[in-house]
Amino acid sequence: MSIVVTGATGNLGRFVIEGLLDKVPADQITAVVRSQEKAATFAARGVKIALADYNTPETFDDLFSAGDKVLLISGNEFDKGRVGQHKVVIDAAKAAGVALLAYTSAPGSLTATLADDHRETEAAILESGLPYVLLRNGWYNENYTEQLAPVLQYNAVTQAAGEGRVASAARADYAAAAVAVLTSEGHENTTYELSGDTAWGFAEYAAELSKQTGKQIGYNAVSAEEFNAILTGPAGLPEPFAAILVGVEAAIEKGELADTSGVLSRLTGRPTTPIADSIAVALKD
Numbered sequence: 001m002s003i004v005v006t007g008a009t010g011n012l013g014r015f016v017i018e019g020l021l022d023k024v025p026a027d028q029i030t031a032v033v034r035s036q037e038k039a040a041t042f043a044a045r046g047v048k049i050a051l052a053d054y055n056t057p058e059t060f061d062d063l064f065s066a067g068d069k070v071l072l073i074s075g076n077e078f079d080k081g082r083v084g085q086h087k088v089v090i091d092a093a094k095a096a097g098v099a100l101l102a103y104t105s106a107p108g109s110l111t112a113t114l115a116d117d118h119r120e121t122e123a124a125i126l127e128s129g130l131p132y133v134l135l136r137n138g139w140y141n142e143n144y145t146e147q148l149a150p151v152l153q154y155n156a157v158t159q160a161a162g163e164g165r166v167a168s169a170a171r172a173d174y175a176a177a178a179v180a181v182l183t184s185e186g187h188e189n190t191t192y193e194l195s196g197d198t199a200w201g202f203a204e205y206a207a208e209l210s211k212q213t214g215k216q217i218g219y220n221a222v223s224a225e226e227f228n229a230i231l232t233g234p235a236g237l238p239e240p241f242a243a244i245l246v247g248v249e250a251a252i253e254k255g256e257l258a259d260t261s262g263v264l265s266r267l268t269g270r271p272t273t274p275i276a277d278s279i280a281v282a283l284k285d
Contacts, residue, residue, distance in 0.1 A: 001099070002048065003182050004030040004064060006089060007073035009038040011142070012104065015175030016071060017042055023183045032063065054085035057092075064096035069182050072103045074118065078241060082117040087124050094128045100188060101125060102133040102181055104174070108193055109256045112247035131188040133181050138195035138264075139168040139257050141278035144205065148282055150235075152213065156220040157206040160227035164252035167260045169196035170273035177267045194264040195257070196272040208276050212283055224250060 003020060007013045008031035020029050026046030033039040039049045052059035054075050064070060070093050075085045086103075093101050103125055106118040118136075125132050151157055177194055181187045206219040222230070224246050231242035251257060265272050 001067040001069070002028055002030045002065065004032060004050075004068050004070045004098075005073065006032040006052075006054075006071065007075070008042070009033045009035065010073060010076075012171050012175055013073050015172050016073075016178050017047065019175055019179035020182065021045065021047070023179060030068075054088055055080060057088045060088055060092035062096075064093050064098050066097040066099075068093075068096065068098045069100040070098050070102065071178055071182060072101060074104050074121070078117075078244065079238075083120045083124070086117075086121040090121075090124050090128050090130075094130055099131060100133065100182075101128070101130045102135055102178060102187075104178070105134050105136045107136050107138050107195070107257065107259065108191070109259060110248075110251055111254075111256060112244070112251040114244050114248055133187045133189075134191040135174070135178055135181065136191060136193050137174045138193075138259065139166050140174070141168045141170045141196075141273060141275050142282075143168070144275075145278045145282035148209075151209065151217065152215070155215055155217050157202050157209065157217060158220040158222055158227070158230065159202050159252075160222050160224045160246060160249040161202060161252040162221060163201060163203075164249075164255060165199040165201045165258040166252055167195040167197075167199040167258050168275060169194070169264055170278055173264060173268060173272045176270070177264055180267050180269075192263055192267060193259060193261060194267070195259045195261065196275075197260060197262060197265050198272075198274065199258045199260050200275055205275060208279055212276070212279055 005016050008017050030048040030050055031042050032050045032052050034053050043049050050063050072089045075082045106115040203219040206217045210217045228246050231237045
């Protein structure tokens with residue numbers, strides 16, 4: 001039996017592998033990666049490395065074994081058909097007869113287009129008949145704190161979310177939830193709605209940035225049309241991806257990412273990381 005993590009060298013996957021190494025022997029962990037070089041540090045610590053690519057189905061042939069617990073970390077290649085990519089892993093997991101398939105999904109409350117791929121993937125998992133866990137991850141602190149350059153350049157937090165609030169948490173928090181599910185029993189056929197303990201608004205976010213930088217940073221609330229123009233213009237994003245992000249802004253304004261039910265902190269046994277702490281980490285980098 002092995003705990004197998006796909007996308008293991010990605011931003012979330014790395015935290016999951018690190019968390020697993022604190023809980024189980026390294027030789028019980030398999031990191032599924034596309035680049036042997038990026039996984040070198042894990043290999044040096046005794047983690048098994050498997051080379052596979054969501055876009056190349058045959059690379060998943062015989063990758064899993066009966067009894068494995070698998071974490072399918074959702075892909076980020078929006079232009080390559082994420083549902084089809086995920087089905088490659090689901091089909092391989094079903095063929096092997098894995099003991100558990102966990103999937104990093106999106107909040108059940110999210111109606112934005114971003115959630116469509118996740119809903120279709122969830123449906124495919126249910127249809128497979130495999131024992132499953134749906135980890136419906138809320139928004140990450142890092143979605144904002146890793147994008148501070150334009151904020152600090154223009155002294156403005158520019159969003160199209162109005163007075164909407166976000167109950168975000170750090171990637172490490174969501175990774176810890178995945179680790180808890182993979183290393184303990186009793187999670188089969190369960191859906192977890194995961195989010196931060198506290199919801200914050202963008203005016204508060206701007207105020208916290210002002211406090212930590214000593215600059216006067218305000219919240220510039222713009223319309224969806226203006227936000228789209230910024231994303232496709234100065235930010236240089238492709239129109240389809242920009243439309244997805246604009247849809248998330250509308251969802252935030254409607255309160256779809258503001259859940260503070262505390263499921264995440266109960267699952268991990270610790271409070272979630274405040275946005276202020278993630279800001280402090282980002283400013284040091």
